[in-house]
Amino acid sequence: MGFICFSEVLAESHEKYGSVVKLWLGPTKLLVSIKEPALIKEMLSKAEDKPPLTGRAFRLAFGQSSLFASTFDRVKKRRVTLSTELNGRLLERGKVIPARVVDCLMERIHDILGKGNISCKMISQHMAFSLLGATIFGDEFFAWSKATVYEELFMTIAKDACFWASYSVTPFWKRGFWRYQHLCEKLKCLTQDIIQQCQRNCKLISGMDHNFDNETAYKRMEAALGGSSSFDALVSQEPSGYLQAREEPCRNIMGVMFHGYLTTAGLVGNILARLATHQDIQEKIYSEIIMARKGLGEKDQQSVDNMLLLLATIYESARLLPAGPFLQRCSLKHGEAFLSLVNSLFDIIGDNPTPFFHKHMF
Secondary structure, eight states: OOHHHHHHHHHHHHHHHOSEEEEEEETTEEEEEEOOHHHHHHHHHHGGGOOSSOHHHHHHHHOOOSSSOSOHHHHHHHHHHHHHHHHHHHHHTTTHHHHHHHHHHHHHHHHHHHHSOOOHHHHHHHHHHHHHHHHHHTTHHHHOTTHHHHHHHHHHHHHHHHHHHTOSSOOTTOHHHHHHHHHHHHHHHHHHHHHHHHHHHHHHHHHHOTTOOHHHHHHHHHHHHTOOSTTHHHHHTSOTTOOOTTTHHHHHHHHHHHHHHHHHHHHHHHHHHHHHHOHHHHHHHHHHHHHHHTTOOTTSOOOSTTOHHHHHHHHHHHHTSOSHHHHOOSOSOOHHHHHHHHHHHHHHHHHSOGGGGOTTOO
């Protein structure tokens, strides 16, 4: 069933059955479509206590986390702090991050094209991973020699996480499970490596320049992710015994990467799939981007506010994604981060739109 036909089926079903429609897409796949804004708001409010995807998949891969727990009130302050920090980084470095991501992404695309075909899913995964790495770790992420290995390992774990979590009893008897656990342990070691590299670089630069404020920014980030810093009061307000002090920052960083990667890759992949299958939309958005870039100086801030077709495509792509990943958020006031992502995507596509609007690309 094509995308347009499916949308028509949903519209007709809502007219016939009301604001809530349930459709079985397969033996184990149930689609629930909600049209009433009041019901959607109620669903989002009740979803405050829901962990990302299945909490079991997360815990099995990375262990317990003080950011992703079933009790929203318990983690609210930490997640709001993290949201503020990540939003600030995206807004402050909105032009720098996409430029580095474009270079990294195009390099990976050329490497993959040399080995075979490329897909929307593959590009969206690389783009999501690069954006998250640049946002969380900064420029050190692109200078890190193990970034490619980290990405491949991360994708493998993300692909297998829900499979191993589907067992009602942890499958200790399966060799594949122990291989999966070994990969998770390896990912943890690599995460600790990039954290230590960021710490060393911050100390080195701050030692040479006393006005350098990145160390303070890193400590704010570390506090949000559960580490020891000047925000000890934030950590101490958690219930006694809840934090696993030494590995907590590492677990939380892997969790943020895991959740953000799945959500962002899904959104970007849906956008690229729509562009690849609808040439008329490609051409209109391409013209919209070119017009938006005309008259802008090198230092002018680019914005998607006036690019209605691009925004409509992005929001529609987000609407058609599974709701689960989007329900895990830091607060009900979550629009800022999404708009930051949209602006980042515009910067990435806008620097060189051609590869993303070629109908034979995918």
